[in-house]
Amino acid sequence: MSQATVHLPVPRIPRSRGARLQNNPVDGHKRVLLAAPRGYCAGVDRAVVAVEKALERYGAPVYVRKQIVHNIHVVTELEQKGAIFVEEVDEVPEGAHVVFSAHGVSPAVVNAASDRGLHAIDATCPLVTKVHREAVRFARDDYEILLIGHDGHEEVEGTAGEAPDHVTIVNSPEEADTVQVKDPSKVVWLSQTTLSVDETMETVNRLRTRFPELHNPPSDDICYATQNRQVAIKKVAKDADLVIVVGSSNSSNSVRLVEVALEYGAKAAYRVDYAEEVKQEWLDGVATVGVTSGASVPEVLVREVLEALSAAGYEDVEEVRTAEEDLMFSLPKELRQDISGQRDTRALGGRTGSAAS
Ligand code: SF4
Numbered sequence: 001m002s003q004a005t006v007h008l009p010v011p012r013i014p015r016s017r018g019a020r021l022q023n024n025p026v027d028g029h030k031r032v033l034l035a036a037p038r039g040y041c042a043g044v045d046r047a048v049v050a051v052e053k054a055l056e057r058y059g060a061p062v063y064v065r066k067q068i069v070h071n072i073h074v075v076t077e078l079e080q081k082g083a084i085f086v087e088e089v090d091e092v093p094e095g096a097h098v099v100f101s102a103h104g105v106s107p108a109v110v111n112a113a114s115d116r117g118l119h120a121i122d123a124t125c126p127l128v129t130k131v132h133r134e135a136v137r138f139a140r141d142d143y144e145i146l147l148i149g150h151d152g153h154e155e156v157e158g159t160a161g162e163a164p165d166h167v168t169i170v171n172s173p174e175e176a177d178t179v180q181v182k183d184p185s186k187v188v189w190l191s192q193t194t195l196s197v198d199e200t201m202e203t204v205n206r207l208r209t210r211f212p213e214l215h216n217p218p219s220d221d222i223c224y225a226t227q228n229r230q231v232a233i234k235k236v237a238k239d240a241d242l243v244i245v246v247g248s249s250n251s252s253n254s255v256r257l258v259e260v261a262l263e264y265g266a267k268a269a270y271r272v273d274y275a276e277e278v279k280q281e282w283l284d285g286v287a288t289v290g291v292t293s294g295a296s297v298p299e300v301l302v303r304e305v306l307e308a309l310s311a312a313g314y315e316d317v318e319e320v321r322t323a324e325e326d327l328m329f330s331l332p333k334e335l336r337q338d339i340s341g342q343r344d345t346r347a348l349g350g351r352t353g354s355a356a357s
Pocket residue numbers: 041042043044102125126127128193194223224225226253295
């Protein structure tokens with residue numbers, strides 16, 4: 001079997017252990033407010049376990065179209081276990097196993113994999129699949145769909161691909177002021193699952209000003225995990241001199257957490273992949289540090305940030321919890337069929353201790 005070319009949208013920066021942070025004096029008591037929920041969501045957990053199970057079941061290599069979830073650490077670990085990440089299915093050898101990422105794929109990708117004789121395992125998050133179904137249904141009823149989301153994001157490409165003749169992407173509140181529709185009486189909005197709740201509502205309000213008959217989706221498209229992490233960081237941010245969000249640069253929900261923290265009162269907020277990216281100067285004069293992580297981030301990376309902060313004198317860690325989460329998704333059906341009968345909680349998409357938020 002020939003090796004496929006690996007293309008990743010995020011540059012691979014090797015980890016370099018930076019200098020230990022200094023414990024410099026500040027006015028006030030040094031402490032950390034640790035947001036909860038944070039970290040892995042049910043859809044990410046299921047997708048990562050799906051790749052691991054596929055490797056166990058079929059052996060390496062297992063191919064994965066796009067990053068299985070948007071986290072460089074997770075991708076690197078799966079590569080070490082034998083996953084090969086590709087951009088498109090035409091890079092996968094005929095007849096091989098390929099996993100579709102948590103962000104979902106358009107029907108065109110499913111068909112391309114089938115034409116190539118690939119054994120596809122669909123790890124699309126069920127909450128993304130729900131939005132795909134809404135797009136199909138509204139297109140069938142001849143609605144024009146205004147899809148609020150980031151043009152070029154894999155999830156948006158997948159959802160738009162369900163009904164390309166009916167979907168127009170709205171990238172921002174500003175675009176809501178200019179987007180054109182054919183029939184303002186038959187328009188519905190849908191959204192990417194990982195957006196800022198507040199910004200999306202602003203976009204919807206601006207759309208409704210122009211199209212008063214705008215239909216709402218049947219239920220929230222922004223998923224429970226995105227919403228919960230934003231609510232938690234809002235509560236932390238108002239008391240934080242600095243917020244550190246653990247997450248990768250291509251993780252939409254992680255980037256949104258930085259924006260939400262700044263909007264809700266954090267004096268400064270930064271995103272890091274790894275603890276060693278925390279800069280000494282960020283801590284100048286900082287008494288309270290807020291910490292959270294995006295939905296694709298394993299808890300071990302948060303612990304490393306807490307250890308680095310502890311060395312700088314931030315040993316007092318208080319968890320600020322705004323919701324409990326216990327949602328779990330079953331594994332993709334292709335794997336359930338193959339490993340049925342095994343009693344393994346991870347086979348149900350359950351969280352491990354290290355990954356739980
Ligand atoms: S962030 Fe939400 S939509 Fe995305 S994988 Fe997690 S639960 Fe699913």
